[in-house]
Each structure stands twice: as structure tokens, then as C-alpha cells.
Amino acid sequence: MKKHNFSAGPSILPQEVIMKSSEAVLDFNNDGLSILEISHRSKAFIDVMEKARSLALELMGLEGKGYKALFLQGGASTQFLMVAMNLLEKRAGYLNTGTWSSKAIKEAKKLDDIYEVASSKEANFNYIPKEYDIPSDYDYFHCTSNNTIFGTQLKSFPKCEIPMVCDMSSDIFSRQLDYSQFGLIYAGAQKNMGPAGTTLVVVKEDILGKVSRNIPSIMDYKVHIENGSMFNTPPVFAVYTSMLTLEWLKNLGGLKGIEDLNEKKARLMYSEIDLNPLFKGFAAKEDRSFMNATFTLENENLKETFETMLKEAGISGLNGHRSVGGYRASMYNALPIESVKALVEVMSELESKA
Numbered sequence: 001m002k003k004h005n006f007s008a009g010p011s012i013l014p015q016e017v018i019m020k021s022s023e024a025v026l027d028f029n030n031d032g033l034s035i036l037e038i039s040h041r042s043k044a045f046i047d048v049m050e051k052a053r054s055l056a057l058e059l060m061g062l063e064g065k066g067y068k069a070l071f072l073q074g075g076a077s078t079q080f081l082m083v084a085m086n087l088l089e090k091r092a093g094y095l096n097t098g099t100w101s102s103k104a105i106k107e108a109k110k111l112d113d114i115y116e117v118a119s120s121k122e123a124n125f126n127y128i129p130k131e132y133d134i135p136s137d138y139d140y141f142h143c144t145s146n147n148t149i150f151g152t153q154l155k156s157f158p159k160c161e162i163p164m165v166c167d168m169s170s171d172i173f174s175r176q177l178d179y180s181q182f183g184l185i186y187a188g189a190q191k192n193m194g195p196a197g198t199t200l201v202v203v204k205e206d207i208l209g210k211v212s213r214n215i216p217s218i219m220d221y222k223v224h225i226e227n228g229s230m231f232n233t234p235p236v237f238a239v240y241t242s243m244l245t246l247e248w249l250k251n252l253g254g255l256k257g258i259e260d261l262n263e264k265k266a267r268l269m270y271s272e273i274d275l276n277p278l279f280k281g282f283a284a285k286e287d288r289s290f291m292n293a294t295f296t297l298e299n300e301n302l303k304e305t306f307e308t309m310l311k312e313a314g315i316s317g318l319n320g321h322r323s324v325g326g327y328r329a330s331m332y333n334a335l336p337i338e339s340v341k342a343l344v345e346v347m348s349e350l351e352s353k354a
């Protein structure tokens, strides 16, 4: 039996995508070769790459608006540095909302001056700061749309006269937004898009080419764009599986369809956290993430019983990150609402037992 997979990442993928990608491992396109053993320069794979790139732009409503999509390697962590290498000339503003924002700041600081426009560090990042200014003479502004560890999410984005760069690793393709407000979006695949191994970068071309630095080729977005996201060997399997997930998402009604589903799952989860006296939510209510719900069990004595019940119900991946403790229910796009119902049932059963 398939488990209810609440893992924070790498995480659940649509079952249909798992089936199709495993078929392609055995025989891709009925061609007698595995997806793992074909050239990335073959027509069959170039078609996959082009489809993945165009689906990414289409789902975000960015086609024909001067954006390019790239599937790179090195994870979102490489983007912490790559963003700065390509865009940072003098000074940039960063919103610090958690561990990943802090890491992005740390890497960019190695190149030049970074100013933290605001931070919620003093409250262990349990909320999103809202009052801050972004100086219009900075090179760019960087934020993290969803804080995977702390379970907070930006519900709206600041008006920004300079390019806005956003790490969307843990809520990419989960909701409708005006994506044209961003100059650059990046996201590791391994939560809402595919297996670990590729990172999506969507960049508005006209923000590039403005720094005086001599950027190493592999770190240069322009080089990757000029080479059709094939400057070097791309992670073929991860790109193929991401393409399948993006097709799945499109058939589901795109971002509107998935947003409705994600809202239903989040509402169900948070109403149980709020109504059940045994549990307490970690994040400020107005900033709660629709992807990662963080909560604690108030009575430590019930921990063992709760965890045994979770196991019996086939619920997996619920442990919170060590910096928050407690539990974290990651409800990415591919998690069926039935899994949330199964979790909520265990939580309310625990209440009736206590």
C-alpha cells in the first residue's frame, strides 16, 4: 500500500508521473532505449527540454513577455550565488524570513554588499515582516515565497521598482500569482516539480548583462539561455520527470485548478490544528503556508501514542525540522486531499483518546 507522504522534500510526486517515468527508464518512446541512456543532444530529449521550458512559462502566464526558462543543476543553493553573480553590482536588499533566506544572504555577501530590509529572526521566523522599504537604487530585491522549515508564506509581494528575485523552491506552481512582477524566479525541482537534480530558473532577459563582473560560463544565465539550457549535459531524467509533472498540472486545470485543491487541503489541516486542543500551530495565522503546516503536540506524554497511530495509518514524513521541533505536514501539489483527511482523523482520534 502506498503511504500518505507528507515529506518536506524530496517529496510526493503524482502517481501517474511515477508510472510514466518508470516506464521511460525501461523504454523511452518505445524506442528500445532507456531515458537514462540516450544522448541529451538527441531529438527525443531536445523535444523534452523544449516542452518542459515552454510549459513552465505557459503555466506562469509568462509566454511572450521576455522571459526564459532554464533547467539547471546545483540545486536552489547554487542559485543563492548565481543570482548575485549575475545581478549584484553594488548593493541588493534581502528579506530574511528563514533558514533558506539566511543562506541566500550569506552567499550573496561573499560577492558584495547586502542589506537586510527586514527579518523575523527574533521570533524564530514564525511570521513574515510586512513594513519595510526597498531602496530604488539597489540592484535587486530578494525574497523567499515559502519558508519550508518554519511554515510561513508570503501572501502578497511588495511593490518593487527594481527587479524582484524570488526563491520559490517550496511553493512553485502551487498558486495563481502575477508572475510578471518577478525579474527572476528559481526553484529546486524536488518539492512541486520533480525529483532532485534540476533547478528551474525563470528569468526576464532584460535584467541580465548589467554587471561588470566577468561571470564564469557555467554561472552565467546568458550562456545557458544562448545554449537552450544545454550548455552542458542537463539532468536528463529529472528534466523529463519535471516535464511530466508540468503536463499533469496543466491537465488538472493549471495553477487555478491546483490552487483550489491546495486551499482545501490547507483549510482542512489548519482547522484541525486550531480546533484540537492537543495541538498548536507554529506560524502566525495570517502568514501560514499552504504547503508546509508546522505544529506541536502540547502534551509530550502523548507523543508515543500519536506516533504509533500515525504509523498504523500509513502516515509518513511528518517530523518537524530540528529548528522548529514538533511536526510538519507538507502538502505539496501531488498530495491527495485523502492523505490530509487521514492525518486529521488520527489527530481527532488522539483527542478522543486523551
Ligand code: PMP
Binding pocket: 009, 074, 075, 076, 077, 078, 100, 144, 146, 147, 148, 149, 167, 168, 169, 170, 188, 189
Ligand atoms: N530554498 C528553499 C525555500 C528550500 O526549501 C530549499 C530546500 N529545502 C532550498 C532553498 C535549498 O535547495 P537545494 O537543496 O535544492 O539546494
